[in-house]
Amino acid sequence: MKVLTVELDAHGDMADITDEVRKFVRESGKREGAVLVFAKGSTGAITTIEYEPGLKKDFPRVMDKIAPYNDYYEHHKTWGDDNGSSHVKASIVGPSIVVPFKDGELLLGTWQQIVVINFDTRRRKREVILQIL
């Protein structure tokens, strides 16, 4: 098991962690298996995407159309908070993915990268847990 710490901007900023996952798999010495990638915390999420500057803007834009920052959220009443939209977005995308590997290599598509996303309304250090299954 390994914990990555990734500092990200607010409102859907994302980081490509494929290389870190790849390295973790290689260092495990396992040839075939699967690796769990899990975002700790309720305003972060994990998915795969083609990591390029365009989609880095498109994805948060669409997520904010689904759950706009400026909407009213009951969550704000509970805590005097402003990140109701962040929670909803993170729960839709989800906290975990599992990626298979063979001969020590991740079985991803060429344009498919593993990303951690920070949906919170402030800059955050996000923890990502990697684990061989």
Add this chain to the structure above:
Amino acid sequence: MKVLTVELDAHGDMADITDEVRKFVRESGKREGAVLVFAKGSTGAITTIEYEPGLKKDFPRVMDKIAPYNDYYEHHKTWGDDNGSSHVKASIVGPSIVVPFKDGELLLGTWQQIVVINFDTRRRKREVILQIL
């Protein structure tokens, strides 16, 4: 393996099952690993969220904006059913998450709970399968 049965109201009602998952992990005697949480049935879903009264309302509201109950669904034509929106919502959120644990403890954020959601249009007993990976 363990099967939880959770009775839930319609239209996105959710239950916090973190304690049951935690107990299941402890009883397994395993110190490090991951636990699969899987919703049986096509109108239920699993995710993590900050489980508090506000988000319990916000999340179903946003999901119903995505796939409104009152829209027309081809699904209704197939079965004379009224839960096309339920199916779509459940398929977006997804049926499974995998949560890592270490020293017998789930590696969740402080405000991150595991929930089962019933998107169906009637009260349902939902089955959730827990399994150590």
Add this chain to the structure above:
Amino acid sequence: MKVLTVELDAHGDMADITDEVRKFVRESGKREGAVLVFAKGSTGAITTIEYEPGLKKDFPRVMDKIAPYNDYYEHHKTWGDDNGSSHVKASIVGPSIVVPFKDGELLLGTWQQIVVINFDTRRRKREVILQIL
């Protein structure tokens, strides 16, 4: 590990791969465990759904309301491409699910099938990786 190749139409066409997953689990000889189902490539996705003609139309329609094909995407600027919406949809639904089995049988609901979805804007052969965990 096994790789399925499934040819699918564009814009959210889906195929029911439950029988292939079931067969894979039986051939593994394992009685209890879980199977990873992973979509290789950044415009494909895996989920469960009640696989019937109505929802086969409803699901892509709702996904296209979330991320319309005809919207402007920064992604198109990067590559001169037209599939920004495809990437966003695939990243929301996600590339992986994990399904438990017992006595060699998948623990799915009666109306819950495993599907691979092609969100790309052209017909594609999608690769799906199956792996016992």
